[in-house]
Every structure is written in C-alpha cells, then in structure tokens.
Amino acid sequence: xxxxxxxxxxxxxxxxxxxxxxxxxxxxxxxxxxxxxxxxxxxxxxxxxxxxxxxxxxxxxxxxxxxxxxxxxxxxxxxxxxxxxxxxxxxxxxxxxxxxxxxxxxxxxxxxxxxxxxxxxxxxxxxxxxxxxxxxxxxxxxxxxxxxxxxxxxxxxxxxxxxxxxxxxxxxxxxxxxxxxxxxxxxxxxxxxxxxxxxxxxxxxxxxxxxxxxxxxxxxxxxxxxxxxxxxxxxxxxxxxxxxxxxxxxxxxxxxxxxxxxxxxxxxxxxxxxxxxxxxxxxxxxxxxxxxxxx
Amino acid sequence: xxxxxxxxxxxxxxxxxxxxxxxxxxxxxxxxxxxxxxxxxxxxxxxxxxxxxxxxxxxxxxxxxxxxxxxxxxxxxxxxxxxxxxxxxxxxxxxxxxxxxxxxxxxxxxxxxxxxxxxxxxxxxxxxxxxxxxxxxxxxxxxxxxxxxxxxxxxxxxxxxxxxxxxxxxxxxxxxxxxxxxxxxxxxxxxxxxxxxxxxxxxxxxxxxxxxxxxxxxxxxxxxxxxxxxxxxxxxxxxxxxxxxxxxxxxxxxxxxxxxxxxxxxxxxxxxxxxxxxxxxxxxxxxxxxxxxxxxxxxxxxxxxxxxxxxxxxxxxxxxxxxxxxxx
Numbered sequence: 001x002x003x004x005x006x007x008x009x010x011x012x013x014x015x016x017x018x019x020x021x022x023x024x025x026x027x028x029x030x031x032x033x034x035x036x037x038x039x040x041x042x043x044x045x046x047x048x049x050x051x052x053x054x055x056x057x058x059x060x061x062x063x064x065x066x067x068x069x070x071x072x073x074x075x076x077x078x079x080x081x082x083x084x085x086x087x088x089x090x091x092x093x094x095x096x097x098x099x100x101x102x103x104x105x106x107x108x109x110x111x112x113x114x115x116x117x118x119x120x121x122x123x124x125x126x127x128x129x130x131x132x133x134x135x136x137x138x139x140x141x142x143x144x145x146x147x148x149x150x151x152x153x154x155x156x157x158x159x160x161x162x163x164x165x166x167x168x169x170x171x172x173x174x175x176x177x178x179x180x181x182x183x184x185x186x187x188x189x190x191x192x193x194x195x196x197x198x199x200x201x202x203x204x205x206x207x208x209x210x211x212x213x214x215x216x217x218x219x220x221x222x223x224x225x226x227x228x229x230x231x232x233x234x235x236x237x238x239x240x241x242x243x244x245x246x247x248x249x250x251x252x253x254x255x256x257x258x259x260x261x262x263x264x265x266x267x268x269x270x271x272x273x274x275x276x277x278x279x280x281x282x283x284x285x286x287x288x289x290x291x292x293x294x295x
Numbered sequence: 296x297x298x299x300x301x302x303x304x305x306x307x308x309x310x311x312x313x314x315x316x317x318x319x320x321x322x323x324x325x326x327x328x329x330x331x332x333x334x335x336x337x338x339x340x341x342x343x344x345x346x347x348x349x350x351x352x353x354x355x356x357x358x359x360x361x362x363x364x365x366x367x368x369x370x371x372x373x374x375x376x377x378x379x380x381x382x383x384x385x386x387x388x389x390x391x392x393x394x395x396x397x398x399x400x401x402x403x404x405x406x407x408x409x410x411x412x413x414x415x416x417x418x419x420x421x422x423x424x425x426x427x428x429x430x431x432x433x434x435x436x437x438x439x440x441x442x443x444x445x446x447x448x449x450x451x452x453x454x455x456x457x458x459x460x461x462x463x464x465x466x467x468x469x470x471x472x473x474x475x476x477x478x479x480x481x482x483x484x485x486x487x488x489x490x491x492x493x494x495x496x497x498x499x500x501x502x503x504x505x506x507x508x509x510x511x512x513x514x515x516x517x518x519x520x521x522x523x524x525x526x527x528x529x530x531x532x533x534x535x536x537x538x539x540x541x542x543x544x545x546x547x548x549x550x551x552x553x554x555x556x557x558x559x560x561x562x563x564x565x566x567x568x569x570x571x572x573x574x575x576x577x578x579x580x581x582x583x584x585x586x587x588x589x590x591x592x593x594x595x596x597x598x599x600x601x602x603x604x605x606x607x608x609x610x611x612x613x614x615x616x617x618x619x620x621x622x623x
Contacts, residue, residue: 043418094604101363104421105558106603108551112596120589232547236426239419269437276430280411283423287414 007265013144019261020254021150021219024157025212027253029234031164032208034243038181039201040092042103047234048227049114050206053080054213055222056118059129069132069218077210084206088199096198111228118224126223153215160211161250168246177201236279242292252290324566328472337468338536343569343576344475345533350556350568351482352525357554358563359486360518361498362413365421366428367526367553369408370401372435372545374527377401379447379540380440390453390461394474394531401527402520404431409519413512416501425547432545446541450534467536474532478525483565485521494518548592555595558602561609570610 029047036044044050057076061067067075087110095102131149138147168174180187180197188194213227220226233256241252256275264271282290331340349371356362378397381388388396412423435441442448452461461467485491493514496504505511534540543549552575560571575595582591602609608616 037418041418043422091600091604098607100418101421102603102607104363104365104418105554106600108554109596109599109603112551112599113593114596116590116592116596119592228547232425232429235422236429239415239422239426272433273430276426279423279426283411283414 010144012265015261015265016258017144017146017150017154017261019258019264021153021157021257022260023254023257024154024161025216025230025253026234026237026257027161027250028157028208028212028215029230030238030241030249030253031161031246032205032212033234033238034246034249035164035168035177035208036202036205037243039177039184039198040088040096040103041100042092042107043235044202044205045104045107045231046087046110046114047107047206047209048229048231049111050080050084050209050227051213051216051230052118052222052224052227053083053114054210055129055217055220055226056122056213056224057210058214058217059127059222062129069214073211073214076214077207080210080213081203081207085199085203087206088202092202093195093199115224115228122224124224126221126226129217129222131218149218153219156215157212158250158254160208164208165246165250233275236275239279240275240282240289242289244289245291248289248291325476328476329469332465332468337464339576339580341468341471341536342533343573344471345529345536346553346556346572346576347569348475348478348532349526349529350553350560350572351479352522352529353553354557354562354564354568355482355485355522355525356518357557358567359491359498360494360515361501362515362519363421363554364412364424364519364522365550365554366408366424366426366431366547367523368545368547368549369428369431370405370523370526371530371533371549371553372540372542373404373431374398374401374530375534375540375544376435376441376447377527378531379450379534382450382453382535383447386451386453388453389457390455390470390535393453394528394535397531397534398524398528401530402524405520405523405527406516409516409523413515413519425550428545428550429547432542432547435542435545441540441542444542446539446543447534448539450538450540452535452538461535471532471536474528478528479565479569481521481525485518486565490514490517551599552595555599555602557609558607559598559609561611561613561615562607564609564611564615567609567611574610 029051033044033047036042036047054076057079058069058072061072061076062069091106091110092103095106135149135152138145139151140146168177176187176192176197180192180194184194187197216226234253237253237256238249240256241248243249256278259278260271260274263274270277286292349367352370353364353367356364356367374394374397376397377400378390378393381393381396382390408424408427411427412420415423436443452467454460455466455470459466459470461470485494493504493509496507496509497511497514501511504514530540530544533544556571556575557568558571559574560569561567578594578598579591582588582594587594606613
C-alpha cells in the first residue's frame with residue numbers, strides 16, 4: 001500500500017475529500033456572512049441557526065409533506081430566506097441606526113430562541129436524513145472510494161459559491177450591491193431603493209445558509225446544535241479571510257477545510273483547534289486578514 | 296454655614312450631594328449584603344454574587360472601554376479549573392491561595408487573548424474573542440487536568456487561612472461577599488481613575504484618543520487583562536462555592552449569558568451588572584422549578600431580543616433617568 005509520511009494514501013485522500021467538503025460549507029457560510037456584512041454592517045449570529053433551519057426544513061418537508069430532496073433543495077432556501085426577510089424587515093431595520101454591535105446581540109438572541117425551541121421540540125440528538133436515491137453509491141477510483149453524494153455536495157456547494165460570485169461581481173444587481181456597500185446614501189440619492197436592497201440582501205445571505213443546511217442534511221446528523229458549533233469556526237474563517245472579497249471568502253473557506261482535513265491525518269488531537277491557531281497566526285502577521293481591505 | 300460652602304458653585308454643591316448620596320447607597324447595599332443570608336438561601340446568594348462580579352468584569356470592557364468581548368466565559372472557566380485543580384490535587388493549598396492562583400491564571404490567559412484580539416476592532420474583536428474562547432473550550436475538553444466532559448467534582452471548600460471552615464454556608468457566604476466587595480471596589484477604582492477616564496475617551500472616540508497621544512492599544516490591553524482577572528476571580532470563587540468546575544462555564548452560552556446580564560442591568564452603569572445577574576439567575580432558578588424548565592434558553596433569547604429592541608439602557612440606566620427627573 002502506498003504511504004506518505006507513514007500515512008496510507010487512501011486515508012490521506014479520504015480526509016482530503018472530507019476537508020474539501022467541510023471547506024465548501026465554510027465557504028458557503030462565510031460567503032453569506034460577508035454578503036450580509038457588506039450592506040448591513042452586522043455580523044449575523046443567527047447564521048448557524050438558519051443553516052440548522054435549512055437542514056431541519058429538508059427533514060420536516062420529507063417527513064410530513066413527502067417533499068423529496070430535489071424539491072427541498074429549491075424550496076427550503078426560499079422558505080428560510082423568507083424568514084430572513086421578515087427578521088430584517090421587522091427587527092434588524094429598527095436598530096439599523098444604532099451601533100452595529102446591537103445587530104450582533106439581536107441575532108444572537110434570535111439564535112438562542114430558534115436553537116432552544118428546536119431542542120425542545122426535537123431533542124438534542126437529532127435525526128438522519130436519507131441520501132436521495134439518485135446520489136447513492138459511489139465511484140471506485142484508483143486511490144480511493146468516492147461516494148456520489150459527497151462529490152455532489154462538493155459540486156453543488158462550489159457551484160453555488162461561484163454563482164454568488166458571478167451575481168455580485170458581474171451583474172447589474174451585484175454592481176448596485178457593491179456600490180451600496182461603499183456609499184449607501186449616494187445610492188439612495190441616485191434613486192436606488194436601498195431599504196429594499198438591504199432586505200433582499202439579508203434574505204439572500206440567509207437563503208445561502210439554508211441551502212448549505214439542505215446540502216448538509218444527508219451528511220451530518222440533523223440536530224439543533226449543528227449550526228452554532230460550525231458558526232464559531234466560520235467566524236474564525238471570516239477573520240482569517242477578511243470580509244472585503246467574495247472570492248477571498250470562498251478560497252479561505254476551502255483552504256481552511258483542507259488544512260483541517262490534513263491535520264486530522266497527521267495530528268488528530270489538534271484538528272478541532274487548528275483553524276483557531278491559523279486565525280491567531282494570521283492576526284499576528286496580517287491583522288486585516290488575507291484578503292481584507294478595511295481597517 | 297461657613298465661607299467655604301458659600302464659595303462652592305451650585306454645580307459643585309450638587310456634585311457633593313450626589314457623591315454623598317452614592318456613598319450612602321453603597322453603605323446601604325453592604326448592610327443589605329450582610330443581612331441577606333437571614334432572608335434568603337446563602338448558596339443562591341453566593342451564585343448571584345459570583346455572576347454579578349463576572350458581569351461586572353465584562354461591563355468594565357463593554358461599558359467603559361467599548362469592547363464587546365464575546366468570549367468572557369474563557370476566563371470564568373480558567374479561574375474555576377485552576378482553583379479546582381489546585382484544591383483537589385494539593386490538599387495543602389487553602390482556598391485563598393487557590394483563588395489567587397485562579398485569578399492570576401485567568402489574567403495570564405487574558406493577557407494573551409487581549410494582545411491578539413485588540414489587533415482588530417468592533418465586530419471583528421467580538422468574533423476573535425469568541426473564536427479564542429472556543430479554542431480554549433476544546434483544549435479544556437482534551438486536557439488531562441480538567442476531567443474532560445465530566446469536569447472536576449467534589450472539590451473541598453477547605454479552611455480559610457487554615458482557620459475558618461468554609462463548609463459552613465454562612466462562613467462561605469461572608470467570604471464570597473468580601474471577595475465581591477473587593478472586586479467591585481477594584482472596578483470602581485479603575486472606572487474613577489485617570490486610567491478609567493482614558494478608557495472612556497477610547498470608548499467615545501478612539502481616533503481622537505490616539506491623536507491626543509495615548510497609546511490606545513496599551514490601554515485597551517490593560518483593561519482587558521484587569522477584566523479577565525476579575526472574571527477569573529469570579530470563576531475561582533464560584534468553583535469553591537459549588538465545589539465543581541465544568542465545561543458549562545467555558546461554553547459560548549455562558550459568554551452570551553454574561554452579555555445579557557450586563558445589557559439587562561444596564562451597560563456602563565456600575566451596579567447594572569449585579570442587577571442583571573440577579574434577574575437572570577433568579578429567572579433561571581424560577582424556570583428550573585416550573586414546568587417550563589427546558590425553555591430557559593429560548594426565554595433568555597427572547598429577553599435578549601426585547602432588551603436590544605426597546606430596553607437598551609437596562610434597569611439601572613432606566614432608574615437613573617427616573618431619579619434624575621424627580622430628584623435633583
């Protein structure tokens with residue numbers, strides 16, 4: 001059996017794949033955080049809870065309405081995004097004129113409400129979501145076994161990231177959004193409906209979290225705490241990458257996933273903390289983050 | 296009336312009156328603190344005091360320096376684990392030394408975390424402190440000193456200075472009260488010192504403080520260290536009182552709870568954190584006795600949202616406005 005540094009190649013590639021998949025989730029979530037931060041200037045602490053809502057949404061749609069995975073993949077993000085729009089319209093907008101730390105606190109409270117309610121309704125342990133039939137099985141490659149669903153998550157996650165990048169960097173709507181990030185008052189003066197754009201942006205960021213949740217449902221066990229634990233790692237990823245660049249957020253997310261995967265192979269004990277160490281290193285060397293512009 | 300009083304301006308007279316009033320209030324509070332164990336269960340009161348001191352340390356950062364630390368649980372837990380470990384492994388060490396060691400350990404962690412976190416501002420500062428405290432949480436989970444997921448149990452309370460047996464709840468209560476008053480006095484001293492004035496200046500306008508020649512980062516760092524030391528003092532004391540140190544204290548829920556306590560009591564008011572801690576601890580106690588026991592998290596979250604939306608001055612801030620309107 002081929003080995004590298006005493007580690008079997010199969011294990012190495014297996015962890016690399018897992019790392020890439022985790023990285024895709026980091027990228028999707030940090031992307032949503034960055035998009036929301038751009039216009040609203042708040043850190044959406046409810047992002048993890050909204051990701052969890054996505055996974056639970058898929059599960060509940062299947063159990064109670066018999067809606068299958070593919071429909072859920074479109075319907076759940078829309079539903080979660082709609083919830084986000086309500087949150088922005090009726091709660092976040094009221095405190096938009098205050099210090100942006102209040103936005104963080106408000107969304108933290110929301111996360112506590114959502115997560116705690118789900119613990120009460122569904123218990124702590126959670127449930128499993130079956131892998132859709134079309135994506136069962138896998139490919140036998142020379143060096144490893146590649147489960148189809150995991151390949152699909154990678155493709156779909158990265159596809160969504162690139163779609164978002166395209167929307168923001170290459171379309172007219174994205175240009176409005178970028179301009180609004182720089183000078184919201186000026187945009188308003190030009191006749192762009194900034195409150196509406198802000199609401200839709202928050203809804204879109206939240207929908208991204210919901211989409212990530214549906215993708216995650218068949219891989220990870222669907223449980224109320226699945227989002228908050230992930231979110232803190234994503235915060236570290238956001239600090240590493242900086243929120244100034246969309247592509248930066250995607251690349252940092254993937255890279256951190258891979259680094260975490262490799263650490264699992266070579267030094268398993270520190271796999272859960274390695275991203276935080278990278279964050280500390282980056283803060284010492286480049287305090288504004290790898291792709292950060294703002295001070 | 297002598298000449299000196301006559302020469303005082305009206306504002307000075309008002310200030311003197313206010314200072315006197317504040318002095319009476321603190322005396323009254325200490326009297327209430329001394330009498331309280333005859334009216335309420337001492338263990339509950341001790342819990343309240345520990346969390347009050349913890350929230351007070353957090354408020355020194357948020358209320359007086361304008362830094363939102365979202366990882367303050369790390370210092371509470373660091374103090375608790377250090378004290379708990381020393382007291383269960385080395386029976387020769389008394390509670391006073393163990394608590395001192397816990398406080399210093401938390402201050403040391405605070406010195407490192409602070410040096411890293413002050414490199415960014417605002418929202419990033421909050422995220423960095425949260426991430427660092429989560430890192431510490433994982434280290435506690437894996438480390439051999441902390442008992443992993445079980446935590447440290449059955450820590451003996453020991454004898455204070457080798458003489459006073461703290462297993463008696465009343466003796467323990469007065470010890471905790473003394474620690475809390477000392478911790479609060481330190482915060483009071485810091486807030487009213489020239490150093491505290493500079494912290495407030497940083498809170499109000501950081502670039503201006505820099506342009507006046509202050510090394511802003513050094514002041515922020517020192518405030519962070521003092522705050523983490525007091526949080527560690529609270530955690531160490533709590534570990535002795537309850538005779539345990541667990542991962543609950545290190546979890547980010549705890550970091551959120553201390554934010555809520557401070558917000559609810561009144562950010563940037565001296566007594567607010569104690570009032571907020573009192574409300575939250577009492578509420579948790581009441582909920583745990585009621586059929587709504589498992590709904591504690593969502594209810595706290597709801598209070599959080601309501602506080603942010605329409606009660607940002609907190610209980611003490613609201614009372615202050617009420618008093619200043621009616622008594623001048």
